[in-house]
Amino acid sequence: MAPLNDEQLHQIRDERKEQIIEAALKVFSRRGIAGTKMSMIAAEAGISHGLLYHYFKSKDELFITLVQRAMIGAHDAMKSIHGLQGSPLDKIKCLTKDILDESGRPYFMLIYQARTSEGVPEKAKELIAQYSLKSFVDELLPVFQEGQQTGDIAAGDPVELISAYLSVLSSLMILNAQDEENYRIPSGDILMRMVTGP
Amino acid sequence: MAPLNDEQLHQIRDERKEQIIEAALKVFSRRGIAGTKMSMIAAEAGISHGLLYHYFKSKDELFITLVQRAMIGAHDAMKSIHGLQGSPLDKIKCLTKDILDESGRPYFMLIYQARTSEGVPEKAKELIAQYSLKSFVDELLPVFQEGQQTGDIAAGDPVELISAYLSVLSSLMILNAQDEENYRIPSGDILMRMVTGP
Amino acid sequence: MAPLNDEQLHQIRDERKEQIIEAALKVFSRRGIAGTKMSMIAAEAGISHGLLYHYFKSKDELFITLVQRAMIGAHDAMKSIHGLQGSPLDKIKCLTKDILDESGRPYFMLIYQARTSEGVPEKAKELIAQYSLKSFVDELLPVFQEGQQTGDIAAGDPVELISAYLSVLSSLMILNAQDEENYRIPSGDILMRMVTGP
Amino acid sequence: MAPLNDEQLHQIRDERKEQIIEAALKVFSRRGIAGTKMSMIAAEAGISHGLLYHYFKSKDELFITLVQRAMIGAHDAMKSIHGLQGSPLDKIKCLTKDILDESGRPYFMLIYQARTSEGVPEKAKELIAQYSLKSFVDELLPVFQEGQQTGDIAAGDPVELISAYLSVLSSLMILNAQDEENYRIPSGDILMRMVTGP
DNA sequence: GATGAATGAGGTTTCATTCAT
DNA sequence: AATGAATGAAACCTCATTCAT
Numbered sequence: 001m002a003p004l005n006d007e008q009l010h011q012i013r014d015e016r017k018e019q020i021i022e023a024a025l026k027v028f029s030r031r032g033i034a035g036t037k038m039s040m041i042a043a044e045a046g047i048s049h050g051l052l053y054h055y056f057k058s059k060d061e062l063f064i065t066l067v068q069r070a071m072i073g074a075h076d077a078m079k080s081i082h083g084l085q086g087s088p089l090d091k092i093k094c095l096t097k098d099i100l101d102e103s104g105r106p107y108f109m110l111i112y113q114a115r116t117s118e119g120v121p122e123k124a125k126e127l128i129a130q131y132s133l134k135s136f137v138d139e140l141l142p143v144f145q146e147g148q149q150t151g152d153i154a155a156g157d158p159v160e161l162i163s164a165y166l167s168v169l170s171s172l173m174i175l176n177a178q179d180e181e182n183y184r185i186p187s188g189d190i191l192m193r194m195v196t197g198p
Numbered sequence: 199m200a201p202l203n204d205e206q207l208h209q210i211r212d213e214r215k216e217q218i219i220e221a222a223l224k225v226f227s228r229r230g231i232a233g234t235k236m237s238m239i240a241a242e243a244g245i246s247h248g249l250l251y252h253y254f255k256s257k258d259e260l261f262i263t264l265v266q267r268a269m270i271g272a273h274d275a276m277k278s279i280h281g282l283q284g285s286p287l288d289k290i291k292c293l294t295k296d297i298l299d300e301s302g303r304p305y306f307m308l309i310y311q312a313r314t315s316e317g318v319p320e321k322a323k324e325l326i327a328q329y330s331l332k333s334f335v336d337e338l339l340p341v342f343q344e345g346q347q348t349g350d351i352a353a354g355d356p357v358e359l360i361s362a363y364l365s366v367l368s369s370l371m372i373l374n375a376q377d378e379e380n381y382r383i384p385s386g387d388i389l390m391r392m393v394t395g396p
Numbered sequence: 397m398a399p400l401n402d403e404q405l406h407q408i409r410d411e412r413k414e415q416i417i418e419a420a421l422k423v424f425s426r427r428g429i430a431g432t433k434m435s436m437i438a439a440e441a442g443i444s445h446g447l448l449y450h451y452f453k454s455k456d457e458l459f460i461t462l463v464q465r466a467m468i469g470a471h472d473a474m475k476s477i478h479g480l481q482g483s484p485l486d487k488i489k490c491l492t493k494d495i496l497d498e499s500g501r502p503y504f505m506l507i508y509q510a511r512t513s514e515g516v517p518e519k520a521k522e523l524i525a526q527y528s529l530k531s532f533v534d535e536l537l538p539v540f541q542e543g544q545q546t547g548d549i550a551a552g553d554p555v556e557l558i559s560a561y562l563s564v565l566s567s568l569m570i571l572n573a574q575d576e577e578n579y580r581i582p583s584g585d586i587l588m589r590m591v592t593g594p
Numbered sequence: 595m596a597p598l599n600d601e602q603l604h605q606i607r608d609e610r611k612e613q614i615i616e617a618a619l620k621v622f623s624r625r626g627i628a629g630t631k632m633s634m635i636a637a638e639a640g641i642s643h644g645l646l647y648h649y650f651k652s653k654d655e656l657f658i659t660l661v662q663r664a665m666i667g668a669h670d671a672m673k674s675i676h677g678l679q680g681s682p683l684d685k686i687k688c689l690t691k692d693i694l695d696e697s698g699r700p701y702f703m704l705i706y707q708a709r710t711s712e713g714v715p716e717k718a719k720e721l722i723a724q725y726s727l728k729s730f731v732d733e734l735l736p737v738f739q740e741g742q743q744t745g746d747i748a749a750g751d752p753v754e755l756i757s758a759y760l761s762v763l764s765s766l767m768i769l770n771a772q773d774e775e776n777y778r779i780p781s782g783d784i785l786m787r788m789v790t791g792p
Numbered sequence: 793g794a795t796g797a798a799t800g801a802g803g804t805t806t807c808a809t810t811c812a813t
Numbered sequence: 814a815a816t817g818a819a820t821g822a823a824a825c826c827t828c829a830t831t832c833a834t
């Protein structure tokens with residue numbers, strides 16, 4: 001019998017890889033790189049640990065792959081603001097809601113873990129530095145500036161305002177990820193107040 | 199040489215213990231419990247790793263001790279608001295500044311680590327649950343309510359407002375701890391806007 | 397397409413087997429049994445590692461097959477002396493040259509590896525023991541004895557002389573196999589001097 | 595009770611290190627680097643495998659340490675010829691005997707293993723290249739040249755002669771190391787005949 | 793016959809913890 | 814009280830082998 005053809009193999013590879021990435025994201029984001037054992041990821045993905053190494057050379061490489069995805073995803077999320085409808089403030093509200101709602105929370109956690117801990121692969125740190133806050137600020141800057149002209153957005157240095165907005169947003173993602181009992185997402189209104197000003 | 203008397207021995211013991219706790223806090227808060235090796239703590243404290251075990255039965259016990267201190271310290275910080283001068287808003291501003299300035303940041307990090315990770319000793323989780331957000335909210339509640347009466351503080355459910363305030367505050371502590379390049383503490387004004395409202 | 401007939405299939409099978417054996421010899425002889433991975437052999441043979449197991453039950457079996465070939469080949473080389481032309485000394489010179497020139501060097505290496513290492517399959521050790529030095533000595537004995545009678549070959553116990561001759565010959569094969577920079581084949585003359593004597 | 599003083603600790607360290615090196619030499623030289631498991635060395639040394647890593651960072655490092663020793667030892671052996679008594683030929687005979695007798699055989703095996711196999715740490719290969727055959731030849735050259743002047747040593751290119759002598763000597767060390775049944779050390783006389791010529 | 797995905801035993805290495813001194 | 818040698822459980826990773834296609 002003929003072996004599987006290229007397309008089938010490719011598909012299997014992609015599926016497995018996706019399956020592993022999903023499992024790894026779940027575990028890494030909750031336990032950090034040091035607290036995550038490869039066996040946990042294998043169990044979560046429902047495969048043998050040996051197979052992990054068929055797809056990723058090492059724990060570090062797997063972690064780096066996730067960080068890369070996360071950074072690209074975050075960047076895409078910021079870019080999505082340009083496709084939104086309505087006034088600048090509407091766009092910002094909508095983006096805020098999307099991010100807080102979004103299933104991307106584990107990715108935020110992951111980045112947090114990567115940024116926090118000192119036992120993280122150098123490559124991951126580089127990736128994070130490369131997609132720095134600045135690149136996100138740049139994406140949002142036109143919308144905030146427009147909002148300031150219409151008076152919907154609080155006056156003042158827009159870069160500082162966006163930095164603050166993103167900081168708090170990140171923080172909330174992180175806090176909510178863990179523990180829904182002790183911390184609550186501040187209602188959108190309260191958060192928006194930061195942006196709109198008095 | 200005359201042997202040290204009991205009191206002197208006790209003092210040495212306490213000093214050593216303090217020295218270890220300080221070192222452990224530094225390392226645990228930056229690397230999490232899984233990412234921290236006992237040898238790192240020993241090196242940071244400038245002692246042999248063997249000696250750690252004269253003062254703490256295990257890594258877990260040491261971690262728990264730190265969590266306990268952190269929770270008590272945080273609680274004390276909240277209580278300190280009652281001793282502050284001025285209007286309710288002044289008090290909140292002052293507390294905010296104190297916390298963001300404070301050297302207690304590693305403790306915040308530690309609590310975050312303990313809350314986040316699933317590889318944390320059960321006892322530590324219990325401690326954190328015990329000093330829950332609720333106990334902090336209770337401490338601040340009278341001040342916020344007074345502020346709402348004078349109109350300095352935004353109207354609405356004060357518990358929700360305080361929760362939001364504390365969430366963001368915690369988050370900012372955490373973010374700032376790691377990486378002062380990419381995230382900036384939102385200037386006090388912007389943060390306060392959350393609280394004062396339009 | 398008409399299916400291949402039995403003979404053709406058999407031929408393909410034999411060719412593949414030969415291809416694998418050749419590749420395995422190359423790798424085993426250079427890296428030893430423990431240092432050789434099945435994937436190396438597969439890569440060298442240009443086939444998938446899965447296919448190896450259609451032709452050889454296990455790594456050990458493959459190794460044993462090679463050892464068997466090597467032993468038979470070495471024995472044949474010794475026997476070839478009887479077909480050579482000229483005086484006994486001519487024959488020995490010619491055999492020496494043939495062996496040192498010969499492409500059979502990897503087989504010598506392999507035998508060396510098998511003899512050396514303690515992690516070798518028992519069966520391989522038995523094979524080597526079976527075709528012991530003695531059987532080679534026996535093959536050469538008549539030629540050396542004849543040489544001693546004509547005075548071309550140094551006097552003394554011919555068995556000891558042949559043993560010495562074979563020892564050095566083997567050793568040189570091995571040394572030369574690896575590293576042509578640091579060791580040189582002693583010129584035939586020098587080697588022959590061992591045999592001819594003063 | 596006071597901890598051990600520096601001298602005692604140093605002594606323990608040295609003893610253990612020696613003990614490990616001795617065990618490692620025994621196993622590496624017989625099985626090669628790939629065929630040797632750290633657990634084998636630990637067992638041979640009568641210690642836990644964990645302790646191996648207290649003294650050597652890795653299997654490779656341990657192997658490299660041994661190669662270094664071997665190369666230095668071999669070089670020293672060659673140098674020792676200058677301290678010997680008698681005519682040049684006496685010196686060479688004595689050196690030959692010393693080397694063949696010597697307990698340094700495992701080191702020869704080790705170098706052989708290191709030179710042979712392709713799975714050897716780069717650093718080990720460099721060490722071997724550095725102490726190449728040439729450096730040994732240089733050491734023996736004056737003695738051989740003197741011998742040629744007195745007529746005790748065969749005429750001809752002395753470098754070639756020494757290379758041949760060393761090649762055969764090495765080969766014999768290797769062969770004898772493994773298998774005393776099948777190969778015999780050619781008696782000193784036969785070997786010497788190579789050097790003295792007809 | 794042929795492929796490569798999949799498994800798991802086993803090897804290397806790390807590190808919390810114990811213990812003799 | 815203090816040190817660092819020593820242990821061993823457990824983590825990471827490799828690779829011989831099996832198996833579905």
